[in-house]
Amino acid sequence: MKPYKQVDEKDLNNIAEFIDRDRLLWAKEVNEEYSHDELSAGQYYPDIVARVVSTEEVAKLMRYASQNNIAITPRGAGTGLVGASVAIEHGIMLDTTLMNHFLELDEQNLTLTLEPGVLLMELADYVEKRGYFYPPDPGEKSATIGGNISTNAGGMRAVKFGVTRDYIRGLEIVLADGTVMTVGGKAVKNSSGYDLKDVIIGSEGTLAVITKAILKLLPLPQKTVSLLVPFPTLAQAIGAVPPIIKSKAIPTAIEFMEREVIIDAEEYLGRKFPDNQADAYLLLKFDGNTLEEIASYYDGVAQICLEQGAADILIADTEERAEAIWKARGAFLEAIKSSTTMMDEVDVVVPRSMVNDFVEYIHDLQKEIGVRIKCFGHAGDGNLHAYILKDQLNDEQWQKVLKATMEKMYTKARSLKGNVSGEHGIGYAKKEYLKESMPDKAIAIMQGIKQVFDPLNILNPHKVCQD
Amino acid sequence: MAKLVVHQEKITDAKALAALCPFGAMQEKDGKITITAGCRMCRICVKKGPKGAVEYVEDKKVPAIDKTKWRGIAVYVDHVDGAVHPVTYELLGKAKELAAKIHQPVYALFIGSNIEHAAEELLHYGADKVYVCDKPELEYFKIEAYTSVFEEFINKVKPSAILVGATSVGRQLAPRTAARFNTGLTADCTILDIKENTDLVQIRPAFGGNIMAEILTPNNRPQMATVRYKVMDAPKWIDSVSGQIEKLEIAEEKLKANIEVLGITQKPKEKTIDAADVIVVAGRGVKKRQDLKLIEDLAKSLGGELASTRPLVEAGWVDPKRQIGLSGRTVRPKLIITCGVSGSVQFVAGMNHAETIIAINSDPKAAIFKTANYAITADIYDIIPELIQKIKTGGTIL
Amino acid sequence: MKILVCIKQVPGTNKVEVDEKTGVLKRNGADSKMNPYDLYALETGVRLKEKYGGTVSVITMGPPQAKAVLYEAFSMGADEGALITDRKFGGADVLATSRTLSQGIKRFGDFDIILCGLQTTDGDTAQVGPEVAEQLKIPSVCNVQRIEKVEKDNIIVDMDMPQDIERIKIYFPCLLTVQKDIYQPRLPSYLKQKETSKKDIDVFTFSDMEDQDENKYGLNGSPTHVQRIFPPVSDKVQQHWQGTTEELAVKIYETLKEKKFIA
Structure with missing residues (x-):
């Protein structure tokens, strides 16, 4: 494959013909934030960033890129975690944030x-x-x-x-x-x-x-109520999820969280969590039109939780109360990040009934490999977010530990019939693991689709299924 | 007792009448209206309902008081060990203005221990008479003793209106005193005026500032109001004084209290950005880690706290506890100055409820300018040293 | 130790508007909730009970439906509750409210500590607490930010003052108003809610009050009168300044001065 063309001053002028110059960031004007996403370790600067405002501009830019063999990487707010919006081949970055109407x-x-x-x-x-x-x-x-x-x-x-x-x-x-x-x-x-x-x-x-x-x-549902359910152990908390699902009650959310991560969030936000009696919690959310209607939904769920060993069921029925919990939940990622030097993530999804096996596995893995792993996630849909922390390891040790940990976790997820990513995507960082988790034929079909859509391979190269 | 009487026969549409009540205190059943204990006697149903449907009946007229027996506007002097809190001067200024309208004097009430030397200063701000109660028992603020002195003062001077600063002390002392005299007290007034008949017109925000209410105390004296610091303007210091200082005596047994002050500790210096009144934010416009000092100096010169945006925290320059935004802290300061902050949505969501927003950025199209009250196109490296210099030479922090 | 917490039911939202033409208050939605500041007072009361023993009672004044906040308090650890309600109490200002509350408190029982939130979100005055203390002739401390300990006949607390913190011993019976964030309020418990949903509460009306002078309650007993309500004038400014460094620095400086951030 012939190498991509680097964007030069002439290209800049050509592109400036159809996109206002002041919406083009060139060379030194390209901010540092465009060189990575929320989590990726490497830095790749695009040659040029085009802050497009219309479909027409996008079409012209794509045509220009394909005619000149320039790699083009689309990007939104850059909040991804797997490097999907990082310009590995430099080239053009297509920033869509001004198309916000x-x-x-x-x-x-x-x-x-x-x-x-x-x-x-x-x-x-x-x-x-x-x-x-x-x-x-x-x-x-x-x-x-x-x-x-x-x-x-x-x-x-x-x-x-x-x-x-x-x-x-x-x-x-x-x-x-x-x-x-x-x-x-x-x-x-x-x-x-x-x-x-x-x-x-x-x-x-x-x-x-x-x-x-x-x-x-x-x-829009008129009302929402969140339930915070304290359990003596995480296994009991997660164990309560299958019977809740089986009971046909449909919460909008079922999250699990551990004391450790909550403490990180308290520290990070400078705010106390509304409860501290337990080591593990389930957080459920229900919606409906009146508080009474919602209460009738969660009555049965409350009974199930108590049968599964919950100490109580705490009711967050006002905005302030819900906010005290969900603000902490929303800060988990940043809180864990600020508790260590560097981290990487695993976003596997396993069948709901397997969540406990996987979480237990992570707990044991920490001891086995000698690395801290923090974990929270969507118990209700089996999507776990596990964060592997670098702490005091040097770069070489870190790379080794990270690779070993990831290998083991993805292998385990596969054995539980899970997928590599629940919602963060594959991007650049998880390609290898996607490949391992799928039949060669499936990857080949994906590559074939890519080939049909983008025969010149200028769109976001090296991502998802590409080598 | 004043009450509302419902005349069912005059009601045309009972449901519509019930809907008028802002407190939901009217219940409609089978076309008939009943008024519940939720009624706050706002009388909107009387004014806006079908004519005569709801009648306001006052069975006994309360006798009118003689307002001429109450004269002058008094100000409570807020202070710590004789160091007068500037809200006092602001109130003296307002009192002077109100008193001039009704041709009455301005009094100041000064309570404490070993404070007599500081009373003179109050005359320079326009007090006609300063009453000083200087006793060792009054060294610390003990509410029972201070209320007794206040009581003594009111009984002796009979002021028509009393203004108290809404400080930690004023907010406790004013209500206790008002309750002792069974009189009205209006909190946190933002506008004060006075009528010819000496009725104080008090305007204050309610419901978190979503509405304003105009309040009178028409048949009670003294009228009392608290006012927050920095709402009124302090008068000029006058060189020549004509007022006098008078000692206020009180019987010792009235100073007894069921409170003991065991000790005083200074507040810790290290403040969080969550509680700060003034915040100066460093954004990506700050090029080097060392340059943060410039932003910090500006914060210090305003008695405020340094905060930052996410990139600076991620670069490890600033403590994550000082990060403003959706993924950091949400702040609500009185003043925020952003320096070289572009204004990402996630940042703005954490600070857009600040009272005054000053944004400095060299890019005239920076997104933060949409949120700012004062958008200033300038290079932070030029303007901030200049501004710090101005503040240092020009004035002191309030 | 007998602890009483004063609580109030307030509108679910502060987003009220005034109809400019009619001057009538328009409320968005009929939702109500416990005054958020009272949650801190209640939490303080329950923690004191947990640490030192005793009971926590709650009292509220309002329409019949205000009893909802009493049951909410039960599910957060309160033991008994009383509702003060009567059409004769309608239209009460701070003075009449504090008088009615203190009369209700006397009827309810003898308490060592009365706890109040700093203020309410609807009235916003922060005055009812100290006025109740005055009506009951007991000592009071406002802005309590920390409780140190309870002794036989007193409690030692930290009062937040502008420049410093005063450590204060206050003898029983007394009234404290606590600051926001003294403790993080707990969430209502489902188990307690089930346990207390049929609990009896005391209801006090005018005829239960010791002071039977009708002129001291409600609108008649209120020295302050609201003359009118009106929407606030928005002072939101948006200015864009350009110029030389010197000009801009002066403009910022003058603005800071005008807004009283510097003298």
């Missing part, structure tokens, strides 16, 4: 059309003010919707409502050669050939650039 709220079809740069927090604010609800709820609220669609993010409410994919009706995309195309639409049903929209969702910017999305909305 709400285009149409269609109240008859309950859809919202928007641009990819809208942030999750802006989206939630926009729809909730109008009495609607967009259920996917990943922890990182300053991520863009475009990024979320590209990883098929899940979030806290997946137990009841499913993941991002379930709320995408249609997409406007720009292909590598600059072709603009709409896949899916406002129609509810679609049985018309291969669903290209679903191929794009979760493709991490390797197949096309998303320039518009049509989201499906729900009516």
Whole structure:
């Protein structure tokens, strides 16, 4: 394969023909933040950053890149954890954050059309003010919707409502050669050939650039109540999840957390958590139209928790109370990060009934390898977030320990019939593990799809399934 | 006892009438209205309901008091060991203005131990008479003793209105004194005026500042109000004084208290950004770690705290506890100055409730300027040293 | 030790508006909740009970539905509750409220420590606590930020003052108002909620009050009168300044001075 062309001053001038110069960052103007994402260790500076504002600009830029063999990396808010939006081949970075407009709220079809740069927090604010609800709820609220669609993010409410994919009706995309195309639409049903929209969702910017999305909305539940359930051990807490699910009660979220991580969050936020009687907690959330209605849902769940050894069930029924818990939950990642020197993550998803096996395995692994691993996650959908901490290890030791730990964890996840990533994606960092976890044939099909969409391989090279 | 009487026959639409009540205190059942204990006697139903449907009945007129027996505007002198809190001067200024309208004197009430020497200063700020109660028993603020002195003062001087600073002391002392005289007290007034009949017009925010209320104390004296620091303007110091200082005596047994002050400790210097009134934020415009000192100096010169954005914390320059934003702390200071901060959404979400936002950034299109009250296009390396210099030579921290 | 906590039911949100034409208060939604500041007082009471023994009682004044906050307090560890309610108490200002509350407290029992939150989110005055203490003729300390210990006939606390912290011994019976964040309030317990959902509460009306002078309660007993309510004038400014370093520094300096951040 011939090497990509580096962007030079001439390219800059050419691109400035169709994108305002002051929305192009060139050479020294490229900020440090564009060289990495939230977690990736390496630094790769793009040659140029284009802060696009329209589909037309994206199309022209893609055409220019494909004609000149320049690598192009799409990027939202840069909050990813696996390096999917890092410009490994330098080249052009396509920053979508200025494409952050709400285009149409269609109240008859309950859809919202928007641009990819809208942030999750802006989206939630926009729809909730109008009495609607967009259920996917990943922890990182300053991520863009475009990024979320590209990883098929899940979030806290997946137990009841499913993941991002379930709320995408249609997409406007720009292909590598600059072709603009709409896949899916406002129609509810679609049985018309291969669903290209679903191929794009979760493709991490390797197949096309998303320039518009049509989201499906729900009516906003009037009330939510969170339950914080203290358990003597984490095993008991997680053990309560399958019977809760079996009872047909449908909480919107079931999270598990350990004392240690809560203490990190208390330290990080400078705020006390509302309870400290137990070593492990389940956090459940219910929604409904009145507090009484919600109470009728969780009565049975409360009984199950007590039978499984819970000390009590604590009720967070006001905004202040819920905030005291969820603010801590939301800060876990940053809190763990600030408790060590460096860290890396594993975002495996296993069947719900296997969560306990996996968590136990992690506990033992810490002793076996001699590294601290902190863990929390979505007990309700089997998606675990485990963070391996560097602490006082030197770089060489760290690389060794990290590799060994990851290998073991992914091997274990595979044996439990789990997947490499629940919601963070594969990007650059998890490619190897994806390969190990899948039949060669499956990887070959993915590579074939990539080849069809992007024959010149200029779009986000070296990601997901590519060598 | 004043009460509301419902005349069911005059009600045209009972549901609509019930909906008028902002406190949900009217219940409609089978087209009939009953008023519950939720009623706050706001009388909106009388004014806005169908004519005559709800009647306000006052069965006994309370006799009007003689307001001419109460004269002058008094100010409680807030101080620590004789060092007068500046809110006192601000109140003296306001009192002077109000007193001038009704041609009455301004009094100051000064309570403490070994404070007599400081009383003179109050005359320079316009007090016509300073009453000083200087006793060893009054060394520390003990509410029972201080309330007794206040009582003595009111009985002796009979001021028409009393203004108290809404400080930690004033917020305890004023209500106890008001309750002792069975009179009205309005907290945290932002505007004060006075009518010819000496009624004090008190305007204050309610419901967290979402509404303003105008309040009168029409048939009780003294009228009492508290005012927060930095709301009113302090008057100029006058060189020549015409007022006098008078000792206020009190019987010793009235100074007994069921409180003992066991000790005083200084507050720890190390403050968190969560509680700070003034915050100066370093953003990515700060190029080198050493340059943080510049931002810190500005914070110090304003008596504030240093904070930062996420990139600086990630670079290890600043303690994570000082990070503002969605993934850090949420702050609500009176003043925030951002220096070289671009204004990412996740940062702004952590500080956009600050009262005054000054943003300095060399990029005139920086996103932070959309949130700022004062957007200043400038290089922080030029302007901050200049500003620190101005503050240092020009004035002191309040 | 007998502890009493005064609590209040407040609107679920502060987002009220005034209808500019009619001057009527518009509330968004009929939700109500326990005054957030009272949660800290209640937590303080329950912690004192847990450490030193005794009982925690709660009292509230309001419409009949305000009893909801008493049951909420039970699920957070309070032992008994009383509701003061009567149409005759409507329209009470700070003085009339503190008088009614203190009359209700006298009827309810004898207490060693009365705890109040710093202020409420609707009235926002922070005055009812000290006025209740005055009505009951007992000592009071406001802004308590830490409880050191309880002794036989007194409690030792830290009072937050502008420049320093005063360590104070206060003899029983006494009233304390506690600061936000003295302790992180606990969440209501499901088990306690089930256990106490049918608990009897005391209800006191005008006829239960020792002082039977109707003119001391409600609107008649209130010396302050609200003349009118109106929306605040927004003072939100947005200015963009450009100029020389010297000019800009002067402008910032003058603004800081005008806003009283520097003298």
